[in-house]
Amino acid sequence: MATKTAPINTTLLDERSRRLRETIVKAIKAGNRGHVGSSFSLVEIFRVLYDDVLRYDPKNPLWPGRDRCILSKGHGCLALYAVLADKGFFPETELWKFCKPDGILGGHPEYGKVPGVEASTGSLGHGLSIGVGMAINARFEKSPHRVFVVISDGESNEGSVWEAALCAGKHRLNNMVVLLDYNKQQSYGTTYEVLDLDPLADKWRAFGFAAEEVDGHNVGELRAALARTPLAPDRPSIIICHTIKGKGISFVENNLNWHHKTKISDEEMHALMSALGANHA
């Protein structure tokens, strides 16, 4: 029986995870807004995907053989932007124009505007179906590339997520990997209060997926689970990543006041940076 209170995660973050979070904080400061907690729960997921799993060429972002990676919970885009900039998809200076009129990086990722972004997302419950279409196409083309879709728990309130899950299960899309950022917090409150998803892994298994659960901030666990994909030879995979909203900054963790933040003061900025420095391995 899962806990019905806000989760606790004591995984220590290493220097790379801390630096990516610093980058996110700086971008939020530059744009004077952003989904802080929603981005922080995703950092290790994207870090491991782009460091260890995905095949891509930042100089040729539309290389046909690339793995497709869709961030369906588009409001967590700063984690993706930080990693894409780190990998050279676009200059880091774009991050300092976050949400600015002359920037390419908005509060939700846009296809065709941001190199490396495969689909425009932001309204929840769209990315998984788009990923299903891409995975069906990869199979049709007999291409070995795979499709990764990162979704959220609050997003899984949307019926369209489950329509897509049925479809992926029906077609036994073993070239598709879903990563679910299960930070158990949504805008109004915990997922348990708003719309309980548990037993979550059992639901996905019932929809035809092979499912595993990992600590979504434990880089080793994420690597190992992704290395095992497809988790079953004839089914799509889902890795349910138990995460902490705002992971890495003690006063942001599980604090819904930091779900989306505007007008960050210099004092708050200083506190964010200090807290980041205090919470790493």
Next chain:
Amino acid sequence: MRKTCLDCVYEIAKTDPRVFFVGSDLGIGTLKEFKAEMPDRYFMEGVSEANLIGMSAGLALEGKVVYANTIATFITRRCFEQVCLDLCLHNVKVRLIGNGGGVVYAPLGPTHLATEDIAIMRALPRMTILAPADATEMRRMMPLTVDHPGPIYIRLAKGGDPIVTRDEPFTIGKIFPMREGRDAVIITTGVMLQRALIAAEMLHANGIEASILHCPTVKPLDENVIRDYAGQAPVIVTVEEHTTVGGLGSAVAEVIAEACFPAPKRFRRIGIPDVFPDQYGSQDTLLARYDITAEKICSTIEALQNGNRYH
């Protein structure tokens, strides 16, 4: 018209490997030859329109041309946000084929009447809206849908509709003048062309000469032709199997209002008023219920010509 449309999809797919078909839960045997001959490009994905559209977008983002088909109400308003974001925002080649545009499904009641489909599709940037008048026009139109940029909504009529168009090349975005007359202009889309043609004959018998503009493309609207004809006639009437809110009539009204003609025009939209239709019956009886008839077109034009603005 529906059979012709799907036959065209099959024929196009045979020669173009980019073409996919995605249906919801259509009638048994739908496109069975397509399924038998090209099973890896044929999908029937169930009563899940949101997924159907998103999945089609995913295929189209990979360079495929996807023909997605279900009942018009469900492929427009049920999954409106997917149509808006997955298709229009991404500007992908997904062709929505909507069965039963207008009041074709009259006996099934208001849940199945696509009477605002044009209005809501028209509000979406990059969407093209096609409503041919008969099966032969459909056959001329469909090959052009393959490489047309962006998403398309194809509004199907009942089927077995009389052939009223001429055998001339189709162009997406072009109005087809079907009759010339100096006294009035009747502007229609889809199968309403039949009624306009009958009305024009009746008017002719009464000494009134009406032009007819057939708009198989409602968006983008061929505005220049509307301005040209409207500029030369004192009376303009639109006819559509659709609510008068936001459809062809509204689009034409916008063009006429912004044309700033030196002399005022007498203009009227004929269509379904701002209500949920409250009867069953047939397409014809429901259209008659809301005065979408040749007789009403005639009497409206005659009244406008006589200066009666509130006919």
